[in-house]
Amino acid sequence: MRVHLGSLVDPNNLMAPSVDRGSLRLSANLSAARRLAASGYVHSISLADGEYAQALSLSDVLQTVNIVPDLSSQGLTGTGIRVATIDRDFNAAILGSVVVQEECFCRGSCCANGQTRQSGPGSSNIPSIVNNHGTEVASEIAYGPGGQGTAPGSRLVLLAAPQPEDLFDALDWLATQSNIAVLNLSLSLGDAAGTCDGDPSAGLWLPRIATLAAQNKVVVAASGNAGSRTFIGIPACLSQVTAVAGTWACTAPPAQKPPEPGCDAGAEFDRLWPGASTSLKVDTLAPAKPLQVPYLAPGGPPGYTYGTSNAAPVVAGCAALIRQARPNATGDQIRNALRVSPTQVTIPSGGWGSFNRGRLDCLAALQTIPPSEPPSVNLNQHGLTGLWYQPSTNGQGFAIEVFPNLNGPGQGLLSGGWFTYVPGSPGGVGTQRWFSLQGDVSSTQGTANLVIYRSVGGKFDASPIIQPTAVGTASIRFSDCTNGVFTYSFNSGVPEVGGFSGTINLTRNLPNITCSPGGGSHPDFLMSGNWFEPETSGQGLILELNPNSPRLFAAWYTYRPNGSQTDGPGGQRWFTIQADYMVGARSFPSLPIYETTGGVFDTTPPPGQPVTVQVGSANLSVGCTSATLHYSFTSGENAGLNGTIAATRVGPPPPGC
Numbered sequence: 272m273r274v275h276l277g278s279l280v281d282p283n284n285l286m287a288p289s290v291d292r293g294s295l296r297l298s299a300n301l302s303a304a305r306r307l308a309a310s311g312y313v314h315s316i317s318l319a320d321g322e323y324a325q326a327l328s329l330s331d332v333l334q335t336v337n338i339v340p341d342l343s344s345q346g347l348t349g350t351g352i353r354v355a356t357i358d359r360d361f362n363a364a365i366l367g368s369v370v371v372q373e374e375c376f377c378r379g380s381c382c383a384n385g386q387t388r389q390s391g392p393g394s395s396n397i398p399s400i401v402n403n404h405g406t407e408v409a410s411e412i413a414y415g416p417g418g419q420g421t422a423p424g425s426r427l428v429l430l431a432a433p434q435p436e437d438l439f440d441a442l443d444w445l446a447t448q449s450n451i452a453v454l455n456l457s458l459s460l461g462d463a464a465g466t467c468d469g470d471p472s473a474g475l476w477l478p479r480i481a482t483l484a485a486q487n488k489v490v491v492a493a494s495g496n497a498g499s500r501t502f503i504g505i506p507a508c509l510s511q512v513t514a515v516a517g518t519w520a521c522t523a524p525p526a527q528k529p530p531e532p533g534c535d536a537g538a539e540f541d542r543l544w545p546g547a548s549t550s551l552k553v554d555t556l557a558p559a560k561p562l563q564v565p566y567l568a569p570g571g572p573p574g575y576t577y578g579t580s581n582a583a584p585v586v587a588g589c590a591a592l593i594r595q596a597r598p599n600a601t602g603d604q605i606r607n608a609l610r611v612s613p614t615q616v617t618i619p620s621g622g623w624g625s626f627n628r629g630r631l632d633c634l635a636a637l638q639t640i641p642p643s644e645p646p647s648v649n650l651n652q653h654g655l656t657g658l659w660y661q662p663s664t665n666g667q668g669f670a671i672e673v674f675p676n677l678n679g680p681g682q683g684l685l686s687g688g689w690f691t692y693v694p695g696s697p698g699g700v701g702t703q704r705w706f707s708l709q710g711d712v713s714s715t716q717g718t719a720n721l722v723i724y725r726s727v728g729g730k731f732d733a734s735p736i737i738q739p740t741a742v743g744t745a746s747i748r749f750s751d752c753t754n755g756v757f758t759y760s761f762n763s764g765v766p767e768v769g770g771f772s773g774t775i776n777l778t779r780n781l782p783n784i785t786c787s788p789g790g791g792s793h794p795d796f797l798m799s800g801n802w803f804e805p806e807t808s809g810q811g812l813i814l815e816l817n818p819n820s821p822r823l824f825a826a827w828y829t830y831r832p833n834g835s836q837t838d839g840p841g842g843q844r845w846f847t848i849q850a851d852y853m854v855g856a857r858s859f860p861s862l863p864i865y866e867t868t869g870g871v872f873d874t875t876p877p878p879g880q881p882v883t884v885q886v887g888s889a890n891l892s893v894g895c896t897s898a899t900l901h902y903s904f905t906s907g908e909n910a911g912l913n914g915t916i917a918a919t920r921v922g923p924p925p926p927g928c
Contacts, residue, residue, distance in 0.1 A: 328563045329411055329585075330419060332520050338421070338557070338585065341634040342592050349422030349591040351682055351713075354412050355448075356455040356584070357441050358405030361395040361429040365406055365566060367415020371426040376440040377433055395429035405429070407566045407576055408457045411584040412591070414565035421588025424595075435460055442479040446486065446741040449709045449722040450678070452594045454483065455587035456492040456512075457580035459504025466552050467508035476506045478764070484511040485762050486722050486744045487602040489594070491515060491587040493579035495548035500621020503548045510552075513590075513606050517547040517559020517582040518616055518630055534561070541614055541630050547579050549618045554610050557582035557631045589633040599643040599718045599746075608636040646717030648749040651675045651683040653925040654786030656799045657815040658824050659755065659777040666870045666881035667691040668780065669757065670813035670826040672800040673712060674922045681714040685721065685747070686801055686921065688813055688828050690845050692870040693767055697880045699868050700908055704767070705828045705845050707739055710747075721745040723759060726809050728838050729830035732914055737809025742768075752786035753779040767840055773873055782819040793818060795854060797928040798893050801921035812900065812918060814893070816852070823859060824849045825891075832909055844908070848889055858892045866907050886910075895928040896920050 332338075353371065363370040373395040375382035381399050382389035395405075409427055413420040428451055432438040438460075445451060460476075467473045483490055494516040495504035507514035519538035535545075543549070544559045560577030567574050586609060593605050600608075612629025619625055648655070652675050660668030671687030678684060689706040692698075710721035724739035743761035750756070760772040784796040795818040803811030810829040817824070825848040834842045847865045864887040869880035887904035896919065903913040 329421070329565055332558045332562065333421060333585070338589065338631050338633055342596070342637065345596075347592045347596050349413065349425030349588065349595055351679065352422065352425045352453065352591040352594050353428055353451045354422065354425050354453040354455060354587055354591050355428040355430055355445060355451045356405070356409050356412065356457070356587070357430045357432050357438060358408060358457065359433045360397040360400040360402050360431055361405040361409060362403075363392070363395055363429055366409055366413075366427060366429075369413040369415045369420075369423075369425070369427050370429060372428040373431075374429070374441070374444065375431045376437040376444070377431070378436055378440070379434065381433060382431075395431040397431055397433055400433060403566070404457070404580065405431070407564050408455065408580055408584050410566035411562075411564050411581060412455065412588045417565070419565040421585050422591040425588070425591045439475055439479065442483070445488075446479070446482045447722075447724070447739065449486070450684075450711055452488060453587050453590045454488055454490045455584050456490065456506060457583045459493065459495050459507060461505045462495060462497070462499070462502035462548070463505055463508040464501050465508070465550050466510050467505060468510050470505075470508070473505050473509060476509060480506060480509050480511050482741060482762055484602055485760060486741065487720050489513065489587075489590040489602050489605050491583050491590060493583040494550075494553055496546050496578045496580070497548045498546050499548040499550075500619065500623075501550060503550045503552055508550070508552050511602075511606070513554045513586060513609050514552050515579060515583040515586045516549050516553045516556045516618070516628070517544040517579045518542060518556050519544050520558035520560060520562055541616055543616055543618055544577075546577075547582075549621065551623050551626065553618065553628050554606070555586060555612070555629055555631050556616050557585040586631055589631060589636065592633055593637050593640065596637055597640045597643065598713060598716045599720070600640050604640050605636075608639045611635050611639050643717065646715065648717070648752060648786065649714050650685070650712035650716065650719055650749070651681055651714035652786065653792070653797070653799075654752065654784065655685075655749065656796075656925075657784075657817070658780035658826070660780050661775050662778060663875045664775075664870070664873060666867050666876060666883070667873075669708075669777065670815070671708070672813065672921075675926065677922065678711060683712045683714075684922070685710055685712050685719050688826060689723070690826055690828065691872050693840070694771070694872040694874075697869040697871055697876060700831075700844060700866065701841050702868065702870075703843055703845055704840055704872065705843055706742070707828075708745060710745075718746050718748045721747060723761065725765070725840065727840055727842060728834070728836040729807075729809050729842070730834035731829050731832045731844065731909065731912070732804075732807060732810075732916060734807060735809075735836065736807065739809070747777075752783045768872065771872075775873060781815060781817040781822055781824060784817060784819055792925065792927040794927075795821075797895065797925050798857070800925070802893075802898050802918040803921055804916050804918055807916075811921070812848075812898075812916075814898075816893070818854045821852055821854050822849065823852045823862065823891075827864075832912060846886070847883075848891070857894065858890075860890045862889045862891055863887075864889055864902065864904070895924040 375389040375394040430441040432441040463470045491513045492507035521534040559582040561575040612632040614630045615627040656672045675683040693702040707724045712719045723743035725742045726737045726739045729737045742765045745759040755777040757775045761768045798816045814825045827846040863885045866886045867883040886907035890901040898918040900916040
């Protein structure tokens with residue numbers, strides 16, 4: 272390159288002789304050229320005769336167009352955020368320590384274990400496929416060697432899905448994972464003009480993407496590389512997906528150059544790469560060609576890559592940075608923010624007329640979402656564990672447990688159950704309903720975003736093991752240690768409650784024991800939490816042992832006796848166990864088992880309802896990691912049933928236990 276000098280003056284000695292304007296020729300990479308340009312001593316820098324633009328490293332591109340440096344300087348690298356990416360195949364060993372989960376979905380039994388499904392290290396590497404695409408794309412989000420990538424502090428979930436039908440299985444699995452915030456799809460199956468929510472070709476995509484969006488997951492997809500000005504790929508064309516087209520990743524090289532690497536004459540960072548497919552549905556653009564992604568940097572195969580497949584993960588990485596900075600932002604807020612940029616790119620006419628879209632600017636996007644208010648209560652503490660309800664709908668409520676620091680310092684997990692009834696009119700035990708809840712909590716954020724799950728098809732205290740299905744999303748916030756707000760939204764199409772949404776004001780059922788701004792502990796209260804029997808997973812107990820009452824309360828979520836896998840929600844059952852106890856005790860004989868009926872989903876029941884009756888008794892013994900429940904039913908649907916449940920704690924015991 273040729274460096275054109277100004278009048279060089281030593282800023283520390285203004286009386287020193289100056290150097291006349293001139294030029295010199297030298298070789299320098301882009302980072303060095305930027306430092307020269309910013310030194311104040313350089314008038315301009317240009318390519319020397321016979322030179323051509325080389326493929327730039329991703330880090331150079333990110334700095335040159337200022338996509339993420341302003342966020343990196345604030346300490347935002349995606350720490351604590353999990354980003355999933357689906358591709359045919361990955362090599363997790365190359366990506367390094369940033370990979371935290373691998374899954375294989377292959378109906379053709381092509382997983383490394385020779386089966387249709389595989390989980391764990393190495394499972395995302397399909398032996399029959401030799402393809403670097405997935406590894407290249409993932410490395411742009413995060414890359415272990417050298418801490419590179421758009422969101423180098425994030426963690427990757429690699430989902431290998433070699434065929435289209437496998438892809439949909441991966442999406443269904445993803446809907447069961449509450450701790451994944453962003454999904455990158457550098458792929459497409461067909462194409463469509465404009466927004467394609469009503470297009471039959473997107474029919475298999477639409478409900479799955481809607482489910483992920485309802486869970487506040489941000490889904491990013493490549494627009495495609497066909498160069499069309501009418502069609503973009505599916506699923507990028509869906510309204511709840513951020514569609515990413517591409518710009519060039521270089522500036523105006525001369526015409527004399529090899530065809531690759533490099534750029535066409537006149538190419539600029541903020542000019543559309545002609546190979547990118549576009550339509551009015553395009554949401555944002557990011558550099559697409561040519562790129563030296565981290566996987567192709569020194570230490571990996573030499574070369575460069577290009578395409579909207581490489582633009583999309585840059586946007587996905589930006590979404591992870593925003594999620595870290597704004598953990599309570601909705602998916603819609605982040606999707607809308609990603610469109611905001613002071614740098615506009617003109618997309619030429621293709622039947623729509625020319626229009627502009629922003630080139631990704633992560634700082635500008637972040638600034639559109641206001642910071643959430645500081646938490647009133649530290650959510651990352653076991654002290655919030657226990658029973659909660661809304662007095663106006665007495666007879667239904669919530670039992671939760673918080674696992675502090677389960678996901679790292681200051682980052683925990685909330686898990687619990689919602690015990691309620693079918694919407695409509697009061698009825699008997701067949702109208703009982705329950706859901707499970709799960710989501711991450713943070714000591715620095717006041718609201719936790721949760722996924723609502725439904726489990727059906729089980730049998731009282733018997734196999735099979737039941738897997739939950741995600742049916743909606745929720746959030747929970749506590750104004751203090753005895754009051755909170757639960758907001759819910761069920762996905763459309765869910766039986767009985769599809770499309771329902773609402774807000775429930777919560778009050779602690781029993782006195783606060785250890786909840787405080789910093790958390791605390793009490794030997795009895797440490798027994799409180801989730802318990803289950805592994806052989807009948809999908810049912811269990813949520814226990815609170817409250818020494819300030821002193822009162823023992825347990826919510827028992829299960830199924831009807833002789834239940835069938837064909838049962839729907841009507842096969843669910845729940846009981847409560849409650850009694851006074853002696854502080855310090857760990858064995859509790861003759862506890863009454865109660866059955867409550869006559870409630871209506873999230874509704875004040877009519878006069879005289881609900882009705883609670885004793886239907887049996889139980890003996891309970893409990894320790895930090897194991898518990899035993901002997902039960903005997905004397906009336907109701909379970910009359911005559913007795914047995915023993917050897918329960919195990921769900922997750923680790925709380926600190927101090």
